[in-house]
């Protein structure tokens with residue numbers, strides 16, 4: 215008999231994670247297409263996808279590598295604004311929206327990755343929890359820079375200024391980033407399907423990485439740095455690998471997020487957002503990718519659903535937080551989940567066997 | 574560097590003399606901690622397939638010597654030559670790649686990983702796959718993974734641990750954890766392996782098995798072993814050369830018989846033990 219528990223742990227994680235995303239897509243996509251979702255719900259689809267990618271990628275730094283990052287939203291904002299600039303600037307060059315979105319996401323990822331490299335190189339060489347404080351500062355600095363950033367495009371190309379729109383010196387140009395207002399006039403090209411594809415891509419990268427030579431080195435550093443060094447693993451190299459991968463994915467999520475709105479301000483990506491993502495990761499379980507997906511979905515949805523019960527909203531939210539924590543982290547809950555999956559798989563197997571008999 | 578090719582154990586003694594250059598040499602090695610001299614003036618020479626012992630009372634500085642040999646601590650004075658090359662300024666990881674591997678007095682396994690994965694981590698620089706292969710699980714990933722798995726199982730089997738491959742390392746009994754640390758160190762294909770109190774906490778039958786294993790490591794892999802141990806019968810039976818430390822200084826060096834008769838050693842080490850009994 216096919217037993218879920220008897221599968222290798224890595225296989226189990228992969229089956230569950232990809233499974234949840236594909237099932238969610240199979241249910242939500244038709245509902246969205248036939249307009250059966252409320253406006254509020256439909257509007258949340260891309261942001262949820264974004265935050266799932268954010269949580270999975272942060273889990274790579276916090277859960278798998280074991281380094282605390284308090285500025286994940288900073289990398290998201292680098293991706294968001296680089297993505298918005300790319301998309302606006304290429305509007306005429308690449309008219310096909312999906313292709314332009316793809317290019318914007320890639321550019322957003324690359325620039326966030328560069329930011330990750332610049333933050334990571336000086337910090338990850340040090341021993342101790344310096345990453346937390348430096349990423350915290352990074353998030354705030356990026357937000358302040360973008361707050362006074364003006365970017366426009368005209369026939370001659372991109373114009374950048376830190377003063378005001380007039381100093382861009384454009385002829386008949388279009389403003390892309392307008393200081394504190396953030397990115398304006400974005401064409402909304404992100405779709406639910408593209409969000410799902412980005413989650414699947416993130417899962418592919420992170421799960422593959424975790425189950426490889428590189429991933430073992432990263433986990434070894436977390437478990438016991440001295441022992442990892444003693445078997446010849448370069449600590450800085452693998453810390454950087456994990457951190458930059460995490461930044462690139464956050465940048466991609468940021469680009470997807472920005473392209474879902476017509477305007478995006480830098481203040482959206484503040485310290486609170488970084489902490490919110492960290493809460494998703496912690497409550498979903500350190501290093502537990504499936505947990506990140508579940509925790510993000512529930513914790514992101516609940517405040518939206520609870521809007522009607524405004525008085526009790528925070529109370530119910532707190533209870534849900536605790537329940538999610540119990541569900542994703544306790545041994546009993548893990549056993550329960552395994553049983554549920556066993557049950558589902560066995561039913562499927564039985565159905566298949568019956569199908570064979572009937573033939 | 575010594576390759577991990579099995580050397581037939583019979584006739585090993587003549588073969589051992591092929592290369593006379595020592596695998597490890599230290600000259601006047603010393604380290605201070607905040608003005609306090611912990612270890613001073615250690616000069617050792619270890620042959621390519623020699624089993625040597627580093628002994629001394631608690632706090633003598635034995636583990637500190639291991640930490641200097643692996644560049645966990647940067648020595649304040651003196652030089653270390655590994656396979657004839659100086660290790661000054663290298664990181665711990667680089668020194669391991671130069672051919673020195675170790676175990677720890679307080680076991681340091683990757684306790685949340687499986688036994689097999691612990692050994693695979695040890696194979697990190699022996700069986701490589703690049704980042705792209707790691708991320709895509711293609712372009713050589715499958716081949717490298719299979720090779721790593723086979724080699725890891727082979728090494729585990731050498732210590733009769735292949736049946737525990739899928740267990741979580743932290744859940745193993747104490748003796749098995751110590752053995753796993755040795756396997757992990759051997760996986761890095763070193764020229765010399767440092768064992769810090771490998772018999773600590775073991776019962777007599779486990780200790781006897783350990784002694785047999787240490788001999789087999791030397792004979793099969795053709796490498797040198799330097800061990801710290803408080804179990805005198807193990808040291809005297811196993812080691813060809815012994816160095817005795819007390820208060821951070823070498824008080825005697827020689828064969829087991831010479832050490833046993835050395836008055837300074839009896840005074841500092843064996844004598845103290847007698848008193849305590």
Ligand SMILES: Nc1ncnc2c1ncn2[C@@H]1O[C@H](COP(=O)(O)OP(=O)(O)OP(=O)(O)O)[C@@H](O)[C@H]1O
Pocket residue numbers: 606611629630631632633634635636637638678
């Ligand atoms: N990082 C350090 N900072 C300060 N002092 C240290 C440090 N490491 C070791 N020492 C000192 O060096 C001396 C030798 O310690 P070491 O651990 O090498 O002894 P040992 O011979 O291994 O003893 P044992 O048999 O108990 O393991 C001790 O007095 C210890 O306090």
Ligand SMILES: [Mg+2]
Pocket residue numbers: 635636637678
């Ligand atoms: Mg010691």
